[in-house]
Amino acid sequence: MDRLERERRALAAARLTGELAHAGVVLVALPWVDNSGVVRTKAVPIDRLERAAAWGVGASPVFDAFAPDDTIVTGRCAGGPVGDLRLMPDLDRVTILAALPGWAWAPVDRYTQDGEVHPQDARGVLRRAVAQLDDEGLTAQAAFEIEWIVAADADGFAPATRGPAYGFTRLVEKSDYLTDLASALRKQGVRVEQIHPEYASGQFELSVAAEDPLAAADTSVLVRETIRAVTARHAMRVSFSPKVVAGGVGNGGHVHLSLWWDRRNLHSGGDGPCGLTATAEAFAAGILEHLPGLLAVGAPSAASYLRLVPGQWAAPFRACVATRTARPHCDWSPAAAARRTAPRISR
Numbered sequence: 001m002d003r004l005e006r007e008r009r010a011l012a013a014a015r016l017t018g019e020l021a022h023a024g025v026v027l028v029a030l031p032w033v034d035n036s037g038v039v040r041t042k043a044v045p046i047d048r049l050e051r052a053a054a055w056g057v058g059a060s061p062v063f064d065a066f067a068p069d070d071t072i073v074t075g076r077c078a079g080g081p082v083g084d085l086r087l088m089p090d091l092d093r094v095t096i097l098a099a100l101p102g103w104a105w106a107p108v109d110r111y112t113q114d115g116e117v118h119p120q121d122a123r124g125v126l127r128r129a130v131a132q133l134d135d136e137g138l139t140a141q142a143a144f145e146i147e148w149i150v151a152a153d154a155d156g157f158a159p160a161t162r163g164p165a166y167g168f169t170r171l172v173e174k175s176d177y178l179t180d181l182a183s184a185l186r187k188q189g190v191r192v193e194q195i196h197p198e199y200a201s202g203q204f205e206l207s208v209a210a211e212d213p214l215a216a217a218d219t220s221v222l223v224r225e226t227i228r229a230v231t232a233r234h235a236m237r238v239s240f241s242p243k244v245v246a247g248g249v250g251n252g253g254h255v256h257l258s259l260w261w262d263r264r265n266l267h268s269g270g271d272g273p274c275g276l277t278a279t280a281e282a283f284a285a286g287i288l289e290h291l292p293g294l295l296a297v298g299a300p301s302a303a304s305y306l307r308l309v310p311g312q313w314a315a316p317f318r319a320c321v322a323t324r325t326a327r328p329h330c331d332w333s334p335a336a337a338a339r340r341t342a343p344r345i346s347r
Helices: 003-022 046-055 061-065 122-135 168-173 175-187 213-233 278-298 302-307 318-325 334-344
Strands: 027-033 039-045 057-059 085-089 103-105 108-112 139-152 192-197 203-208 236-239 255-261
Touching: 003 046, 027 046, 027 085, 027 108, 027 122, 027 213, 039 046, 039 057, 039 213, 046 085, 108 122, 122 139, 122 213, 139 213, 168 175, 168 192, 175 192, 175 213, 203 213, 213 236, 255 278
Parallel strands: 027 103
Antiparallel strands: 027 039, 057 085, 085 108, 139 203, 139 236, 139 255, 192 203
């Protein structure tokens, strides 16, 4: 990051500071998601945002080695306590938090002190993946379904609703809570597509509109933390755990993902299974091929594997999915699929 870029960032932050102060913001949270899927954060007063935007806020690389229970692991790629990274706020995503008066939110990119993106920065990894798609002339759209369970503030995590699965009774019981949540998300610029009671006791789910992958990931974090804040204000507890209680279903974290070429959705209108084009088949096959490795970040806790079993509203059988969607004689490389598909697409 050169001097001109730092000056540009400082100027943009200075402009934002006035707007934030006028809206009553006192502090700006600077969150990032670590390798275990936990949202970590630091924060700065708004009069330090300009400095943070230009030079970042210090953070140890040891967070790369944190497990979900805050124990620290060791390994060839794990960070350590020596050295320092810089948290650089993404000023384009600064959001005033409707459920946390006096606070704003700006997800960060983690940089080395040399001004390069940290190799294990999650947003940086996602940007590189998006750039690889762009090299093939492709883009992606993504959106998350977020499930959570609310409980009365008591030992044992007793569900805060008594209504049946998907029942209207739950809306009656928690109408004010859901209204406050929807209002907070709307004020924060999050477009909610739908919200409804889910299967497990005390469980709800909401879906948001599709965005580019990086924006979708940021929105997922923002929605979860908004749910957490609104739930606390209603004197309840919330859990996003894949297994809240041993005998319960737990929460999923489903992602809707589509591949696009020149405004055409490649997941429809093709001659493959379920209308997939050859490129979309290759894309899906690549995800299925790497799914065991992706579990390290998609299912990082022990509770995740209590849910990845039959009868728990999960998808534990990768081979069944692969058999339904894959054509074994195809060359599944994205480049090969793109070459097959490209001539058939009108620009």
